[in-house]
Amino acid sequence: MGLIVITDCDHPDVDIERSIFESAGHQVRVEQCRSAEDVIVAGRGGIGLLAQYAPIDESVMAALPGLRVIGRYGVGLDNIELPAAARRGIPVFNVPDYCVSEVAEHALGLILALTRGLVFQDRGVQSGTWDFRVGGTVRRASTIQLGIVGLGRIGRALAQRVAPLGYRVVAADPRHPIVEGIESVEFDELLATSDVVSIHSWLDDTNRHLFDSRAFGLMKAGAFLVNTARGGLVDQAALVAALQSGHLGGAGLDVLEQEPIPPGDPLLALPNVILTPHAAFYSRESLIEMKRRVSESMVGALSKNLPE
Numbered sequence: 001m002g003l004i005v006i007t008d009c010d011h012p013d014v015d016i017e018r019s020i021f022e023s024a025g026h027q028v029r030v031e032q033c034r035s036a037e038d039v040i041v042a043g044r045g046g047i048g049l050l051a052q053y054a055p056i057d058e059s060v061m062a063a064l065p066g067l068r069v070i071g072r073y074g075v076g077l078d079n080i081e082l083p084a085a086a087r088r089g090i091p092v093f094n095v096p097d098y099c100v101s102e103v104a105e106h107a108l109g110l111i112l113a114l115t116r117g118l119v120f121q122d123r124g125v126q127s128g129t130w131d132f133r134v135g136g137t138v139r140r141a142s143t144i145q146l147g148i149v150g151l152g153r154i155g156r157a158l159a160q161r162v163a164p165l166g167y168r169v170v171a172a173d174p175r176h177p178i179v180e181g182i183e184s185v186e187f188d189e190l191l192a193t194s195d196v197v198s199i200h201s202w203l204d205d206t207n208r209h210l211f212d213s214r215a216f217g218l219m220k221a222g223a224f225l226v227n228t229a230r231g232g233l234v235d236q237a238a239l240v241a242a243l244q245s246g247h248l249g250g251a252g253l254d255v256l257e258q259e260p261i262p263p264g265d266p267l268l269a270l271p272n273v274i275l276t277p278h279a280a281f282y283s284r285e286s287l288i289e290m291k292r293r294v295s296e297s298m299v300g301a302l303s304k305n306l307p308e
Contacts, residue, residue, distance in 0.1 A: 110252030147194030
């Protein structure tokens with residue numbers, strides 16, 4: 001038995017994880033690391049690291065020779081250097097399917113809020129303007145093409161949810177080029193023809209800033225961008241420029257390159273932007289499931305009972 005270090009966590013508590021780890025005979029220490037250096041200091045003597053956003057890279061693993069397992073709260077693994085873990089034989093666990101419904105529905109909520117002008121109408125009423133036109137031009141769903149970038153679990157779930165509303169759906173994903181019932185197109189064609197683009201892709205070094213000034217230039221004038229995937233997929237400076245110029249009609253963003261968003265960020269001054277605080281994953285049920293499953297996976301690995 002040994003020490004499990006929760007490197008960082010913005011959840012209300014870690015009661016579920018603590019109970020699972022301690023029931024298996026492990027000690028638990030909770031930190032709030034922001035850098036690899038922080039993790040090295042916090043992780044000394046640990047056999048397991050459970051991270052939310054803190055980076056766990058080659059330097060961390062080299063400095064913690066007793067490390068036997070790594071867990072990540074959530075779906076993505078972009079803050080963990082997987083090749084370094086593989087070279088050391090350290091299993092890495094995430095929970096890839098715990099919040100599929102939540103993220104798909106959050107994306108749909110942002111799509112509806114943008115295309116129906118809901119947030120902008122609310123802001124108008126709150127400021128004393130009773131005029132439906134403050135929401136901009138609103139179009140019938142059956143006239144709107146939604147382009148989904150990334151056809152993993154969440155991208156497919158979104159496609160299923162919007163179909164009954166009448167949207168025409170196209171998708172681009174080199175990893176899933178053919179999905180039954182969804183029209184696949186090339187990335188550039190999706191950008192050029194879609195009225196709304198919703199991002200549901202993985203993030204790694206091959207697609208960082210996939211949405212850059214070139215991509216925004218290809219998008220239709222007045223189109224909307226929705227991102228509930230990873231902030232690093234979007235070049236934020238290029239997005240701000242496209243919004244400020246009026247080329248893009250608006251954006252709904254749950255994830256950003258820098259989180260939390262710093263005071264004075266240009267996005268905060270744009271009236272056609274909806275921002276949510278990396279909340280798409282969240283429901284009471286999803287949070288419980290994520291905590292339980294990642295903790296149980298780590299305990300299973302430490303007991304040599306490797307889980308799925």
